[in-house]
Amino acid sequence: xxxxxxxxxxxxxxxxxxxxxxxxxxxxxxxxxxxxxxxxxxxxxxxxxxxxxxxxxxxxxxxxxxxxxxxxxxxxxxxxxxxxxxxxxxxxxxxxxxxxxxxxxxxxxxxxxxxxxxx
Amino acid sequence: xxxxxxxxxxxxxxxxxxxxxxxxxxxxxxxxxxxxxxxxxxxxxxxxxxxxxxxxxxxxxxxxxxxxxxxxxxxxxxxxxxxxxxxxxxxxxxxxxxxxxxxxxxxxxxxxx
Numbered sequence: 506x507x508x509x510x511x512x513x514x515x516x517x518x519x520x521x522x523x524x525x526x527x528x529x530x531x532x533x534x535x536x537x538x539x540x541x542x543x544x545x546x547x548x549x550x551x552x553x554x555x556x557x558x559x560x561x562x563x564x565x566x567x568x569x570x571x572x573x574x575x576x577x578x579x580x581x582x583x584x585x586x587x588x589x590x591x592x593x594x595x596x597x598x599x600x601x602x603x604x605x606x607x608x609x610x611x612x613x614x615x616x617x618x619x620x621x622x623x624x
Numbered sequence: 625x626x627x628x629x630x631x632x633x634x635x636x637x638x639x640x641x642x643x644x645x646x647x648x649x650x651x652x653x654x655x656x657x658x659x660x661x662x663x664x665x666x667x668x669x670x671x672x673x674x675x676x677x678x679x680x681x682x683x684x685x686x687x688x689x690x691x692x693x694x695x696x697x698x699x700x701x702x703x704x705x706x707x708x709x710x711x712x713x714x715x716x717x718x719x720x721x722x723x724x725x726x727x728x729x730x731x732x733x734x735x736x737x
Contacts (some may be wrong), residue, residue, distance in 0.1 A: 509667070536723075547667065547727030548632075561724060565648070596667050609686050612658075613725060615667030 508529065509616035517622045523575065523585040526619045530578070530599030536560075538613060539572055540596040541583050548596055572585050587623045594618040627651050628716050630728030633712035637735050643701035646730045650695065655718035658725070659688065659699050662711045671712070672699070704735045 510529040518524050523606040530537050534554050540548035551570065556577040565572065569588070574580040584591055598613040629648045637643045649657075658673035672689040674681045674697065674705040683687045687700040701708055710730045 536726075545729070547628075547715070547729050548725075549727070550724050552722060598667070612670055612673075613659075615669065617667050619667065 509597055509599055509614055510567075511595075511616035511619055513619055514617065515620050515622075517624065518587055519624050523583065524587055524621060525584075526582045526595050526597075526621075528582070528597030528616060530580070530597070531614055534599035534601050534614070535577070536600045537574055537580050538598040538600075539580070540598065540615075542594040542596055542618070544593070551582070561567055584614045584621075589623050592621055592623045593619050595597040627726045628714060628728045629691075630672050630714050632731060633729070634732045635734070637701075637704045637707060637733065639704060639735055639737050641704050641735075643699075643708070643733055643735070644705045645699045645712055645714070645733070646696065646713060647698065647728050648694075648696045650725075651716070651718070652695070653718045654716040654726075656716065656723075657688070657690065658715050659686075660713045660715060660727075662713065662730075668713055675682050705732075706735045706737060709733055709735050 512527050538552045539551045543550050546615045551565045552572045554560040554574040557574050570584055571584045595614050596618040598615045600613045628649050631646050660668035661671045662668040671685050672686050676688050676692045679690050685702045690697045704721045709732045712730040713730045717723055717725050
């Protein structure tokens with residue numbers, strides 16, 4: 506079974522530039538998450554999709570970050586314009602929905618992430 | 625507001641020793657407590673998880689101990705191996721319809737031969 510695919514793996518941009526990250530979840534996973542992982546910290550949820558609808562984007566800095574999941578499969582996270590403090594690894598995760606009896610609750614499968622450096 | 629506090633930040637253990645990582649949570653609505661393992665350059669991967677209706681769960685060399693009254697849970701790695709060297713994150717989720725994970729800050733474990 507293929508895992509969560511993310512691209513690019515690395516991105517270096519200057520502040521005020523724009524950047525986009527792409528995620529392809531595990532086939533059949535209806536729920537998709539974007540996390541921001543700053544060096545030395547745990548992942549922080551930015552946005553959660555259920556199919557192509559947003560479940561929670563309360564921690565997404567909407568003045569500069571946007572995300573979409575057209576057709577309920579692939580997703581794109583965009584930052585425009587980038588700030589120095591946006592330097593982090595951006596992780597995409599997916600999970601199966603609906604939950605089934607006997608399946609552990611909310612197993613999230615993570616991609617390898619995109620490491621963003623804003624100079 | 626950090627809802628899941630993890631300690632220690634880093635840990636060095638001799639091969640064959642026991643690694644212990646602790647977490648404490650505040651939100652009593654949490655009802656699912658997973659541990660994730662992350663190797664450099666990789667995303668976190670689920671290691672083991674527990675629900676609050678049991679006090680302990682063991683899978684191979686990995687054990688979660690859970691203390692509901694103290695709102696604490698811990699990961700024990702028995703017979704630690706160099707291949708266990710990674711960063712470990714505790715997490716929690718819960719509440720009606722809420723499956724979002726809140727992560728601790730992580731513990732970098734180094735197992736030395």
